[in-house]
Amino acid sequence: MVHNPRLLALATAVPPHVFNQRDVMEAVHIEWIGPGENMERLLPVFDNAGIDTRHSCIPMDWLREDRNWPDRSAAYVEGAVELLERTALDCLAQAGLAVDEIDAIVTVSTTGVTTPSLDALLVERLGMRRNITRLPIFGLGCAGGVLGLGRAAALAQAMPGARVLLLVVELCVLTFRKGDKSKSNIIATALFGDGAAGAILNCAGEGPSLVSWGEHTWPGSLDVMGWRIEPDGFGVLFSRDIPELIRTQFRPALDGYLTDAAHALADYDAFVCHPGGTKVVAALEETLELQTGSMTHARTVLRDYGNMSAATVFFVLERTLEAGSRGRHLLSALGPGFSAGFLTMDVP
Numbered sequence: 001m002v003h004n005p006r007l008l009a010l011a012t013a014v015p016p017h018v019f020n021q022r023d024v025m026e027a028v029h030i031e032w033i034g035p036g037e038n039m040e041r042l043l044p045v046f047d048n049a050g051i052d053t054r055h056s057c058i059p060m061d062w063l064r065e066d067r068n069w070p071d072r073s074a075a076y077v078e079g080a081v082e083l084l085e086r087t088a089l090d091c092l093a094q095a096g097l098a099v100d101e102i103d104a105i106v107t108v109s110t111t112g113v114t115t116p117s118l119d120a121l122l123v124e125r126l127g128m129r130r131n132i133t134r135l136p137i138f139g140l141g142c143a144g145g146v147l148g149l150g151r152a153a154a155l156a157q158a159m160p161g162a163r164v165l166l167l168v169v170e171l172c173v174l175t176f177r178k179g180d181k182s183k184s185n186i187i188a189t190a191l192f193g194d195g196a197a198g199a200i201l202n203c204a205g206e207g208p209s210l211v212s213w214g215e216h217t218w219p220g221s222l223d224v225m226g227w228r229i230e231p232d233g234f235g236v237l238f239s240r241d242i243p244e245l246i247r248t249q250f251r252p253a254l255d256g257y258l259t260d261a262a263h264a265l266a267d268y269d270a271f272v273c274h275p276g277g278t279k280v281v282a283a284l285e286e287t288l289e290l291q292t293g294s295m296t297h298a299r300t301v302l303r304d305y306g307n308m309s310a311a312t313v314f315f316v317l318e319r320t321l322e323a324g325s326r327g328r329h330l331l332s333a334l335g336p337g338f339s340a341g342f343l344t345m346d347v348p
Contacts, residue, residue: 003203005156005210007345008097008163011090012315013083013196014055014305019173021051021190027060028189042183046190050278050299054193054306056173057083063176072174072233076112079194080169081121087167087198088126095163095200099126102200103162104133104155108148108310110141110227110336111170111234118169133159141225142274143215143335144168144310146343149199150213153343156201169196170309175227175234188236191277193306197314208321211328211344212261216253218245221338242276242334246283250340254332257342269327271295272320272345274313275302276334284332297323310335321347 025046057079084107092099105128107119114121117136122128135155140147145168152166172192177185201210218224224242228235239245258264271288275281275298285295293299297319305315313333320329331343 002157005153005164005201005203006205007199007208007210008202008205009091009094009198009200010314010318010321011087011094011198012311012318013086013090015057015079015083015194017056017059019054019056019060019193021046021049021053023060024054024189027063028186042186045187048278049190050302051191051306052303054173055195057171057194058173063173063178066178066232068232073112073114076171076174077114077121079171080109080112080118081125083169083196084118084122084167084198085125087196088122088165091165091198091200097163097200100129101163102128102132102165104135104159104164106135106137106148106152106155106164106166108137108140108144108166108168109170110139110144110309111172111175113138119167122167139336140310140339141335142276142307142309142312143333143337143339143341145197145274145313146331146333146341147215147335147339148310149210149331150215150341150343152199152201153210153213156203161204162202164201166199166201167196168198168311168314170194170311172307172309175236177230177233177235180235182235184236184238187238191307193308195305195308195311195315197311199314208348209346211346212263213341213343214257214260215339215341216256217337217339218249218253224336224338226336243279243283245338246280246334247287250284251287253340254342261344263344267328268330270320270325270329272313272317272329272331273298274333275299275316276307278302
């Protein structure tokens with residue numbers, strides 16, 4: 001008999017530097033991008049983003065200098081490993097486990113590249129077992145939290161008795177590119193923040209049960225979201241049609257997942273969705289037939305931390321559980337591909 005994976009621990013972390021949204025807007029307008037017709041037209045996005053503060057692995061002064069790939073890569077590795085160590089240790093403490101009791105580690109990140117991968121760096125830093133199973137995942141973007149949790153759950157089922165540590169880190173601020181006047185870069189600068197999250201899964205433990213997981217990738221959608229490789233870093237690729245795609249395409253994909261899992265939307269007591277932005281949250285509420293403004297935790301996480309890509313959904317889940325939510329929960333997120341990730345979690 002195959003048992004459902006259980007959530008033994010859940011932790012989140014943010015780096016030390018805090019950016020006030022008004023300060024970022026002024027820096028973009030005056031220093032990083034400079035005034036211009038396009039800039040003046042796009043400035044309201046900072047006020048309309050629903051964000052007050054964000055966290056960053058680097059101080060704002062770091063972004064005032066010209067930066068290249070080596071600069072960004074070094075900052076990414078240093079910041080990511082530090083956040084992942086904190087998150088991993090918090091998860092272990094919650095679960096009452098020692099470092100050598102972890103059998104597999106899954107790491108998810110799309111905002112930097114390093115080889116050896118982040119999981120290898122963390123294994124060395126924490127002194128984890130030499131025979132630990134490692135799975136690094138790159139390229140899932142904002143969907144990486146939900147899809148990564150599904151991959152970790154599948155790994156836990158495939159390794160009976162194994163304790164699987166999932167770690168997600170996104171240092172989105174490092175993608176801010178001084179002088180890039182494109183709409184996508186300015187919107188990203190108004191939205192993105194840094195953060196990390198972690199979880200421990202085990203099929204023999206107690207806690208919230210991961211019942212099913214799935215995904216959907218739309219055809220002809222490769223240009224909706226992603227990175228452009230530029231000389232000085234990642235260039236952001238955003239389609240302005242994402243909220244409309246959610247309104248018209250999200251529900252059929254979700255219905256397909258529910259059919260495969262033998263679930264019905266009416267079975268769900270709560271929705272834990274990645275808040276890509278205020279327009280995305282509003283579109284999700286509409287397509288899920290929820291009252292406008294009902295996704296309180298998604299909105300407050302966006303307000304306090306911004307869009308931390310794949311890590312964000314865990315901040316929403318953490319607040320949802322801390323508020324005492326019980327019953328069947330649907331986790332969802334959207335990312336490059338263009339893809340949706342779904343996961344059903346039963347909370348006793």
